[in-house]
Amino acid sequence: MALSREQVAMRVAQELKDGYYVNLGIGIPTLVANYVPAGIEVMLQSENGLLGMGPYPTEAQIDADMINAGKETVTAIKGAAIFSSAESFAMIRGGHVDLTVLGAFEVDQNGNIASWMIPGKLVKGMGGAMDLVAGAQNIVVTMTHADKYGASKLLDACTLPLTGVGCVKKIVTDLAVLEVKDGAFHLLERAPGISVEEIQQKTAGKLVINGEIPEMVFA
Amino acid sequence: MALSREQVAMRVAQELKDGYYVNLGIGIPTLVANYVPAGIEVMLQSENGLLGMGPYPTEAQIDADMINAGKETVTAIKGAAIFSSAESFAMIRGGHVDLTVLGAFEVDQNGNIASWMIPGKLVKGMGGAMDLVAGAQNIVVTMTHADKYGASKLLDACTLPLTGVGCVKKIVTDLAVLEVKDGAFHLLERAPGISVEEIQQKTAGKLVINGEIPEMVFA
Amino acid sequence: MAGFNKVVHSYDEAMAGLENGMTVIAGGFGLCGIPEGLIAQIKKMGTRDLTVVSNNCGVDGFGLGVLLEDRQIKKMVASYVGENALFEKQLLSGELEVELTPQGTLAEKIRAGGAGIPAFFTATGYGTPVAEGKETREINGRNYVLEPSITGDFAIVRAWKADRYGNLVFRHTAMNFNPMVATAGKITVAEVEEIVEPGELEPSQIHTPGIYVQRVIQAKFEKRIERRMVRQG
Amino acid sequence: MAGFNKVVHSYDEAMAGLENGMTVIAGGFGLCGIPEGLIAQIKKMGTRDLTVVSNNCGVDGFGLGVLLEDRQIKKMVASYVGENALFEKQLLSGELEVELTPQGTLAEKIRAGGAGIPAFFTATGYGTPVAEGKETREINGRNYVLEPSITGDFAIVRAWKADRYGNLVFRHTAMNFNPMVATAGKITVAEVEEIVEPGELEPSQIHTPGIYVQRVIQAKFEKRIERRMVRQG
Numbered sequence: 001m002a003l004s005r006e007q008v009a010m011r012v013a014q015e016l017k018d019g020y021y022v023n024l025g026i027g028i029p030t031l032v033a034n035y036v037p038a039g040i041e042v043m044l045q046s047e048n049g050l051l052g053m054g055p056y057p058t059e060a061q062i063d064a065d066m067i068n069a070g071k072e073t074v075t076a077i078k079g080a081a082i083f084s085s086a087e088s089f090a091m092i093r094g095g096h097v098d099l100t101v102l103g104a105f106e107v108d109q110n111g112n113i114a115s116w117m118i119p120g121k122l123v124k125g126m127g128g129a130m131d132l133v134a135g136a137q138n139i140v141v142t143m144t145h146a147d148k149y150g151a152s153k154l155l156d157a158c159t160l161p162l163t164g165v166g167c168v169k170k171i172v173t174d175l176a177v178l179e180v181k182d183g184a185f186h187l188l189e190r191a192p193g194i195s196v197e198e199i200q201q202k203t204a205g206k207l208v209i210n211g212e213i214p215e216m217v218f219a
Numbered sequence: 220m221a222l223s224r225e226q227v228a229m230r231v232a233q234e235l236k237d238g239y240y241v242n243l244g245i246g247i248p249t250l251v252a253n254y255v256p257a258g259i260e261v262m263l264q265s266e267n268g269l270l271g272m273g274p275y276p277t278e279a280q281i282d283a284d285m286i287n288a289g290k291e292t293v294t295a296i297k298g299a300a301i302f303s304s305a306e307s308f309a310m311i312r313g314g315h316v317d318l319t320v321l322g323a324f325e326v327d328q329n330g331n332i333a334s335w336m337i338p339g340k341l342v343k344g345m346g347g348a349m350d351l352v353a354g355a356q357n358i359v360v361t362m363t364h365a366d367k368y369g370a371s372k373l374l375d376a377c378t379l380p381l382t383g384v385g386c387v388k389k390i391v392t393d394l395a396v397l398e399v400k401d402g403a404f405h406l407l408e409r410a411p412g413i414s415v416e417e418i419q420q421k422t423a424g425k426l427v428i429n430g431e432i433p434e435m436v437f438a
Numbered sequence: 439m440a441g442f443n444k445v446v447h448s449y450d451e452a453m454a455g456l457e458n459g460m461t462v463i464a465g466g467f468g469l470c471g472i473p474e475g476l477i478a479q480i481k482k483m484g485t486r487d488l489t490v491v492s493n494n495c496g497v498d499g500f501g502l503g504v505l506l507e508d509r510q511i512k513k514m515v516a517s518y519v520g521e522n523a524l525f526e527k528q529l530l531s532g533e534l535e536v537e538l539t540p541q542g543t544l545a546e547k548i549r550a551g552g553a554g555i556p557a558f559f560t561a562t563g564y565g566t567p568v569a570e571g572k573e574t575r576e577i578n579g580r581n582y583v584l585e586p587s588i589t590g591d592f593a594i595v596r597a598w599k600a601d602r603y604g605n606l607v608f609r610h611t612a613m614n615f616n617p618m619v620a621t622a623g624k625i626t627v628a629e630v631e632e633i634v635e636p637g638e639l640e641p642s643q644i645h646t647p648g649i650y651v652q653r654v655i656q657a658k659f660e661k662r663i664e665r666r667m668v669r670q671g
Numbered sequence: 672m673a674g675f676n677k678v679v680h681s682y683d684e685a686m687a688g689l690e691n692g693m694t695v696i697a698g699g700f701g702l703c704g705i706p707e708g709l710i711a712q713i714k715k716m717g718t719r720d721l722t723v724v725s726n727n728c729g730v731d732g733f734g735l736g737v738l739l740e741d742r743q744i745k746k747m748v749a750s751y752v753g754e755n756a757l758f759e760k761q762l763l764s765g766e767l768e769v770e771l772t773p774q775g776t777l778a779e780k781i782r783a784g785g786a787g788i789p790a791f792f793t794a795t796g797y798g799t800p801v802a803e804g805k806e807t808r809e810i811n812g813r814n815y816v817l818e819p820s821i822t823g824d825f826a827i828v829r830a831w832k833a834d835r836y837g838n839l840v841f842r843h844t845a846m847n848f849n850p851m852v853a854t855a856g857k858i859t860v861a862e863v864e865e866i867v868e869p870g871e872l873e874p875s876q877i878h879t880p881g882i883y884v885q886r887v888i889q890a891k892f893e894k895r896i897e898r899r900m901v902r903q904g
Contacts, residue, residue: 019674021882041674043836043882047541048467048614052836056667064470064661065598065612071468072665079675079836079869082610082881084617084645085467085493086549089542093562093787094854096882123529123538124520126689127658130568131542133786136563165565165581238441240649260441262603266774267700267847270647271603275900283703283894284831284845289896290701298442298603298636300647301843303850303878304700304726304783307524308775310552312795313621329800342762342771343753349801350775353794354554384798384814431517482690546788556781556810576790577819586810610875642843643876 001190002174003216008142010035011189011216012101012172015140016042020027023047023092023132025102026070028142029211031103035042037219045097046066047128049057049088052080069128089128092135102129104143106158109205111168111180113141114160126163145173145202150205153184154178175199177216189216221393222410222431222435227361229254230408230435231320231391234359235261242266242311244321245289247361251320256438262296264316266347268307271299278391285328288347308347312354319355321348323362323387325377328424330399332360333379345382364392364421371423373397373404394418396435403427408435444604444654445633449479452627452655454626456485456592458575459512463548463590464492464502465619468521468664471499471612473629475657479591481505490590491515491548493541493615495525499663507583509533517541518593521664540568543585544620548588552650557586592622596645598660599629601637605644613645618648675835677887678866682712685888688790689718689825693747696781696823697735698852699726700899701754704845705734706862706869708890709827714738724748724781724821726774728758733895742766748821754897773801776818778851783820785883789817826856829892830879833863834870837884840878845877853879860886868901882896 003011009031016022016032020042034095036042044053046068053068054075067164068074076082081184091097111134116126124159133139133174146152154171171178177189183207191200192215221385222230228250235241235251239261255261263272265287272287273294280294287293295301310316323334332352335345352358365371372427373390395418396408403425409418411434419426446452453476456462462480466472477496480488481504489509496503505511506524513535519525520524528534539547540562559582563569573584594614598609606628608616620626628646633656679685686709689695699705710729713721714737724745729736731754738744738755738818746768752758761767772780772794798803806817818869820857828849831842839861841849853859861879866889 003794017674042643043675045882046611048470050874051612051882052491052874056669058670059668062663062666063610064663065780066609067468067470067611067664070665071470072667074667076874079834079838079881080874081614081838083877083880084545084613085541085615086545086618087880089545090782090854091880091882093542093546093560096785096786096854117567122524123536125516125518125538126540126568127518128541130540130566131562134564135542162566191730191888236441250827262442264649265844267703268846269641269844270649271641275902277903278901281899281901282894283896284843284844286701286703286844286897289898290703291900292896293900295641298601298648299641300605300644301642301776301846302644302647302772305778305849305851306647309549309553309621310647310649312775312779312793313552313770314554315552315621336800339757342769344749344751344758344771345801347774350795353797354775381799401885434670436735546786550791553779555791555793556813558783558788560788580789610877613875624800642841642846642878645875646788 001193006031008172008174009042010218011177012140012142013037014139015099016040018149020098021045021096023097023100023136027103029101029103029197047088047092049083049085050076050080052077070178089131092131095135097136099138099140101140101142102132104141105160106155107141107154107168107171108155108158109180109184113168114158115163117161129163132165139168140167140170140172142172145175150180152202154203154205156205175202187213191216225250227391227393229437230361230396231233231361232256233305234318235259239317240264240315242316242319244357246322248320248322254303263311266307266311268304269295270301271296276351308350311350314354314356317354318357318359319351320359320361323360324379325372326360326387326390327374327377327402328399330385331377332382332387333377334382336380337434348382352386358387359389359391360387361391364394372420373422373424375424394421406432410435443602444651445602446653446655449475449655450477452653453479453483455625456480456483458485458488460591461491463588463619463622464490464591465595465616467493467614468499469501469662471596471614471616473594474659476594476629477504478503482484484508486510487512490515491590493517493544495519495522497521498524513541517544536601545615547588548622549618551589552618556588557584560585563578564612588622590623593619593622593626595628597628597630599632599634599639600628600654601634601639603636604628604648604654605639606646606651607639617645620649625652626650629655629657631659676835677884678835679886679888682708685709685886686712686716688858689713689716690749691718692720693824694722694724694823696826696852696855697723698828698849700847701893702729702734704829704847704849706829706891708736709860709862711735717741719743720745722746724823725775726750726838728752728755730754731757746770748772748822749900750777778848778876780818780821784822785851788820790800790817792817805848807856823856826852826859828853828861830861830863831886832865832867833861834867834872836869837861837881837887839879839884840872841878850878854883858885861884862888864892
């Protein structure tokens with residue numbers, strides 16, 4: 001069966017390594033923080049200017065001057081640092097963030113990503129996404145494999161205005177885990193009960209299937 | 220008679236205005252701080268990263284971590300700010316410093332200045348001088364009018380490697396105050412007892428003398 | 439000390455000199471750390487044809503959003519404008535010109551403006567609509583876009599504490615864009631929660647040295663929260 | 672918390688991985704705020720053919736000057752080198768390559784390196800020997816020089832306080848180049864006076880967030896003064 005949002009987040013969390021500085025986008029990526037594997041510690045970066053983001057505040061802790069990049073009230077862990085947005089993006093653009101997880105409308109087999117604009121329909125702006133995909137060492141995209149009409153979001157070439165070029169390395173969808181390299185999607189894992197055929201059918205771009213594809217394992 | 224170093228500094232101090240942020244170079248410029256006119260307050264910027272530089276410390280106040288751009292022990296006034304050298308030169312290059320006073324080997328009638336290198340003889344480096352002359356709103360140069368052999372330092376064109384191009388607006392020498400504009404030195408004031416003829420004779424570049432030239436007045 | 443006492447006592451004084459057609463850079467991220475009273479003053483003055491540079495344009499009825507009500511903004515430079523129906527309407531009708539700029543590029547363009555850097559290269563936006571019409575260049579095997587810096591006639595920021603020299607300290611993540619914005623105005627106005635005596639702010643802990651700030655005004659802030667998230671304590 | 676405990680307990684560990692031919696960026700201004708023990712460790716290691724980037728090269732027998740004694744430095748990038756006879760001798764003999772860089776440009780090149788900006792324009796040095804061989808451009812009526820950024824294999828800094836996450840606070844004007852230098856190393860090593868518990872440093876008062884710092888070592892410093900100036904108290 002296709003993964004739930006929580007399961008996608010759980011699978012993404014397996015990409016975390018001890019000591020990683022991680023930026024989590026809005027939506028499913030935010031949930032990843034709930035599934036950090038045992039024995040591992042990561043530090044969350046929020047691009048408005050916070051390194052060491054903690055959980056949401058209790059009612060008593062709420063402070064309007066303490067928010068995350070999603071404009072949600074938030075807390076800081078012990079050992080956090082707070083700084084300007086210029087410093088925050090110096091970190092991001094300078095390649096100091098180890099992993100960025102973000103959503104997308106489309107990804108293509110060359111690692112291009114479209115996530116910020118649907119011409120004629122939606123113009124909210126790119127926020128920090130373009131800097132994040134240009135700057136982080138490692139980009140994992142989370143999204144549903146296909147849209148609600150069944151059309152694939154893994155394309156040979158993105159059709160929407162791009163967020164970044166050749167930057168996506170890994171994709172975790174509700175159906176599969178894929179690596180993007182050499183101009184193709186390489187199927188690494190499939191969701192429990194999802195067949196390789198279904199993934200193939202819902203992947204519009206070039207899909208490489210090497211040998212037996214294991215099911216994802218959740219701890 | 221030619222001005223003493225202290226008198227040059229006194230005359231330069233008349234260029235200060237209330238509320239000015241000022242960077243004073245090493246040597247005579249440093250002395251300017253001793254002659255800030257009554258009723259006026261200026262704030263001194265030291266390019267290693269200090270705004271609001273105070274006097275030298277007492278023996279008890281000396282702290283190796285508290286120095287000025289001349290690497291001298293120094294103090295900070297109440298209301299001072301300390302910051303990185305990148306921030307310091309953001310201030311300087313961004314045009315936020317109102318006045319820079321510095322010494323020079325040569326100045327020419329187009330406002331060019333040479334102050335950091337004598338090929339084959341002296342290669343100490345430019346330090347912050349190139350940034351200061353490129354960034355400050357207003358540059359006053361202090362120097363002796365001629366070298367110890369009597370050769371003019373106010374030239375039609377600098378002969379030494381330049382520190383900056385077209386940036387010097389005013390010069391205070393031991394003999395005169397001059398403005399640099401329209402490709403010439405304009406004589407504004409002469410030192411007490413120094414004749415226009417002597418100044419003319421010791422100025423190699425184009426000198427403009429308009430009407431009666433007053434003597435400098437010291438309060 | 440007249441020359442360094444930057445404290446003003448009315449919003450009229452704080453924004454004196456603002457004229458139609460000027461560029462105003464505003465600090466804040468969403469509704470966090472915005473100079474509420476200075477924005478209200480611009481609305482009161484009715485200044486028009488403004489170019490406003492800010493990461494966001496407030497929400498309907500609060501923050502910079504209020505300047506849309508009387509169409510005071512001609513052009514908006516921002517990274518994200520998703521919370522504002524009136525904004526979207528004026529954008530789609532063509533009344534409002536919008537230059538969407540990646541958040542990090544925007545932050546850096548403002549910092550560069552204050553720091554005398556007229557342009558810089560960044561990888562952000564290469565190959566996207568953001569790079570259209572801009573110079574690109576390959577440097578050490580990566581592709582970059584040349585981005586010009588931004589300066590403003592006015593910069594308006596919100597700080598926590600200030601002294602009369604204009605030294606500023608920001609509070610928590612209300613810092614956000616405020617430090618860079620403070621450097622980039624011909625006239626920078628800081629609206630602050632508290633004015634302290636010179637010397638009370640530790641010199642090496644000042645976020646914005648007073649040299650960047652021309653006017654300081656003390657105020658009370660509503661500090662509206664956009665997304666109130668709570669966990670059970 | 673293994674992944675974020677950056678404290679090391681020996682200089683061997685602190686500088687492990689430094690190899691001949693690498694680039695080392697060092698914080699400090701004159702002898703103020705220099706990582707004394709890390710420099711001594713490089714001398715002890717005898718690593719050669721180094722490119723060293725630092726505002727100054729110490730003095731004879733102290734600071735980076737000690738690396739000249741065994742000719743460990745192949746190339747020096749600095750703004751001012753006036754206090755060092757051995758330096759001058761090696762420079763004039765051609766043993767030492769020197770790239771003199773204006774102080775503000777040097778600071779900005781290092782900041783840019785850490786911030787992912789590969790090059791920027793500055794007016795500093797236009798029309799001077801510094802601009803020779805570099806691209807220049809007129810922007811809005813002023814002339815500018817394009818300057819590439821600087822990054823290092825190692826960055827070595829001195830801080831006052833650190834926590835085990837690598838967050839740093841600098842003391843007084845010993846801050847100087849240290850914050851930018853800390854951002855620009857593949858491996859950044861901070862030599863600090865005191866290591867405090869996480870949470871003791873106020874988050875918004877941290878000068879260098881720990882993300883930039885890979886190793887922290889505690890040390891005692893000589894803190895030599897170059898020009899001891901005193902007024903009568």
